[in-house]
Amino acid sequence: MGELKLRPVPMPTGRAAGPTPLNALGDNLLTTTLDKVINWGRSSAIWPALFGLACCAIEMMGTVGPRHDLSRFGSELFRASPRQADLMIVSGRVSIKMAPVLRQIYDQMPEPKWVIAMGACASSAGMFNNYAIVQSVDKIVPVDIYLPGCPPRPEALIDAVVKLQRKIRGEPLVKRPA
């Protein structure tokens, strides 16, 4: 597994990475407006992968439940197979035995993919500073949003998804002082 080079900045452009004809055009009026449309499309329908580990998974189920209803924000389906998912919510503590599986599932997700480290255990192993828990998920997968809480409330998870949507659209998360 070793150390992973974290993605310094998420893909600013909506276009796929790599040598595609659109990238050859460089950033001009056509491609940047196309980026906005693609990013808008991507951000408004993020389908999470069904990846519940521990207690945070129960709150994640609560978020999809009738009261908090994450599908108001576009995340209607929790896809069981990573092939059809573009967001991995690591909800719970990642044990040493689960780490390679998590990495395998992250690899098998198609390219525009994001990761939310839900809860203290995913972000920093929370209260479990022992042999069995990987001390933070970003040792395994590049994480886009760290969500504190143990477990975070469903409203906090919805806030994380909304922040992720703004991040995908390329808007700055933190409002810069005017």
Add this chain to the structure above:
Amino acid sequence: MLVERLGNRFKQALRESSDFRGDLSIVVEPEAVVDVARYLRDEEGFDYFLYGTAVDWPARDPRFTVVWEVRSLANKTRVRIKTTAAMPDPHAPSLTAVWPAANWHERETWDLLGITFDGHPDPRRILMPQTWEGHPLRKDYVSFGEPVIFSDQKLEGLEPDAIRG
């Protein structure tokens, strides 16, 4: 009383018995464990297996105390069978033949504490990855976790196992 019946039946195999806080526990010689267990199940009606584990006492000579606890559903009593396992290669007889429910408990005790159970049908690790070395719940196993770094602490020069003293 159960302890008397056990005493005159197994004589010196029964080392001691205690009634701490109302929990009846008996310490038995490792060789006699299976016979005591069979006797308890057949004659005394202890048909329900609760749990099996071990406790690591590094200071004592037979270092490990292997513990099984069983219950009799009919007459609502409980007994804790204890035996000892010495260090270089701790062994204990497996009670899976007597109570099939002991299977996974003994596999977990082997996995986390390194007690091999003779006669266990499926002696694999159950919780840790199959290729894991060491037995985590032993007292000398350093639970290595990350040293907790507070924001103002400087990073380099931190002795890796600062937290384990």
Add this chain to the structure above:
Amino acid sequence: MAETRIKQEPFGPGPAQEPLGPEHEPPTEWMELNMGPQHPSTHGVLRVRLKLDGEVVRDADADIGYLHTGFEKSFEDKTYTQGITFSDRMDYLAPPINNVGFVMSVEKLMEIDVPPRAQAIRVMMMELARIASHELWLGTAGLDLGVYSGFFYAWRDRELVLDLNELYSGVRMMTSFTRVGGVAWDLPDGWLEQLQRFINVMPARIDDFESMLTQNPIWRQRLEGVGALSRQDAIETGVTGPMLRGSGVDYDVRKAFPYCGYEQYDFNVPLGSNGDCYDRYRVRVQEMRESLKILQQALDTLPSGPWLTNNRKVALPPRSELSKSMESVIHHFRLVSEGFKGPVGDVYAFVESPRGELGFYLVSDGTNKPYRMKVRPPSFCNLQPLKKLVQGVLLADVIAIMGSMDFILGDVDR
């Protein structure tokens, strides 16, 4: 920085293939299917290695440990009061029941008796947790068998319990509300009225569920006769809780060994007859009704008085006392800084969790931390007969059987 030793297990049964099990290598045409850690209906990160002959399951080897969190190692490093917060995270469907179990083992070790008001509060929180856990089970097990709308009904009712938890302890799930010798806070005003409203509204909702499912021909066909566990097998494989009672064994810790004042409340224990998935479903739904009865009685006979023992050795003195007497300041300081020391010895305390008997075997060597805390998890014992239950069963029924077991991987792997 200590390098995290992630041992890259040569994953998947590659060349370093560990023995699949004692029996011989299966005939070649058996297909080995991984119902792996990431699977919608394994209720957590359980991996089952199924050997399939066409659609019929020939062998199932449950490979657990994907959520092993080393609780027992962490308990050895925490004082008794710190351990309460850990106990929440094991069986995360009914955290209050873990708290009470953990604290009861310490109280049994230190021989502390709990004031009646604290016991009643504990009973109420535990029965609420039982209803919430069974509701969640109804939602998810139904989801596995296609009852999609059931998930939303169940979750609508579960949110009511979470509101009550939040009003009392400030947290929706991980209440950590007990302390050695009682509970941490008294009931806030308005909590009892909200509980009464909850008790008034719930029976209709459970009937809602029953009318939707119990006589539903698809539900019955999928569950009746599937995964039957005979009475003798149930006792032999050590299953507990609704699985044991589904097979007709009349054993409920609240009746057999009453704790926290359960003997004052009259409720009956639902029993199944032939131990199949349908009986377990009926037992769980009926248990929810019994819990409501207990809640109503506990609400009516709620005693007033202290909610924490005044034995200063283990319980913090109230804040008002701190300004007056120097002695309680000393007690307060000692308790907060290093906790209390227990006598040498080992005890086993157990409670009835929604999945069965949850036991805490505490070994103490006289220091302020448990020397060894072994947890007897009900889900671990309920999962063990999986290999026996799925022999010769169709693949779709494996989902129904695992759904009816109601195991929680945080409980199984600890």
Add this chain to the structure above:
Amino acid sequence: MLSDYFPLLIFLAAVFVFGLIALFFPPWLAGHSHSAAKDLPYESGIVPRSGARRKFAVSFYLTAMLFIIFDVEAIFIYPWAVILKRLAWFGVAEMAVFAAVLLVALIYVWRKGALEWGN
């Protein structure tokens, strides 16, 4: 005469062109990012030991065949149902004979136990 079919030809040509575009344009535009792990078959997060192609039990084949037989039978009923009004009683009798033949087949299969799985 030929010109009557001219619009149809245009339509077919348009369909053909659109098919080509839909087939080759997106892969050309979108980038590719393959990795060793991504190309492995997905097996619930476990690295699979062997490929996904395996010998299947014969029961699957049997069930598939039975399904196809009765599915094709259903397809024959559609055109019949459309013009049933004009066919009147002759049509009903004809379909009855057609259905009876397949009914005999169904009873035979049922009695043989091919519908129960895995015996």
